[in-house]
Amino acid sequence: MPELPEVETIARGLARSVTGDVIESVWLGKKKEPLKSTATEIASVLEQSRITEVRRMGKHIVFDLDRGTPMAHSSNGRTSKTRGKGSVSSVALRADRSAAGGSTAAPAKAQWIVHLGMTGRLQVCDPETAIAKHTHAILTLSSKRELRFVDPRRFGRLSVSGSAGFAATGVEPLEVDPDRFVELFRGRKTPIKSALLNQRLLRGVGNIYADESLFRAGIRPRRRAQSITHEQWRRLYLSLQEVLNEAIALGGSSVSDYVNADGEEGFFQLQHRVYGREGEPCLVCETPIRRVVIAGRSSHYCPKCQK
């Protein structure tokens, strides 16, 4: 289940392999769940756009795009697009209307936003590679490769945004300062575990890293946010930074089927101290790790080490 470290790893891998590439055509599957924008909007924004950057925002992968073909000296501000067969063809552009006002030299900016959900994967491969089951999108690149979105469970989402840019909620856990971090949770009655998972507050933390950071901070997942002491906040802030940074350094956690952009597994699952260890001895005190359900999520903790 890709969370911040996994998405960061994937985004870095993709940045290395597809930055500068041009999306020539787009095929989108028939299933509607994966699409947050309409198929027409997505195809029309992506086609003939150059990928200038790939980065992570929370759990989202953002592809920054320069719209319009580099070689099309457009005389009327409208790029020629006579795509054909198979691809969802471009019709009227809505996404970048504001930026496309005049046929100036500067290319219009747009973004392709991918959320991997639980089981989403982005693979870069040769066109000959067999199309995996549950493939929902195929982008043909000018480098003669394809960028494919595969997602069996269909919790992933694809969308586009125009020149206004993608507005992610919450703050980045690795960028926020300690005071602001504590301020996010002030006065909340909700269990700290739920608060850490709330993407409107903090973006990018999922079930694994919430549990692991709470263990390192010595705080039980059910503790109400408002009851957490100053010292515990300090420890939680540091633990979260530590856990996320270590996980990124190890390429994320491969539980279930996560692999990075090159199809390789991460190694942070070997460092998990509580997640997925129900009944196993705590690595600090040997008390069996407990699992409870909070907000519908499995939550793992040591009843002795965490207060």
Place this chain on the structure above:
DNA sequence: ACTATTTCCTGGATGC
């Protein structure tokens, strides 16, 4: 304004 619960999905694991 918050908080809690339900819903969406499929593959793999488990149970009988």
Place this chain on the structure above:
DNA sequence: TGCATCCAGGAAATAG
């Protein structure tokens, strides 16, 4: 062995 059931969980929707 086969079939049914359960479980995983991010985030949007719904309910309180």
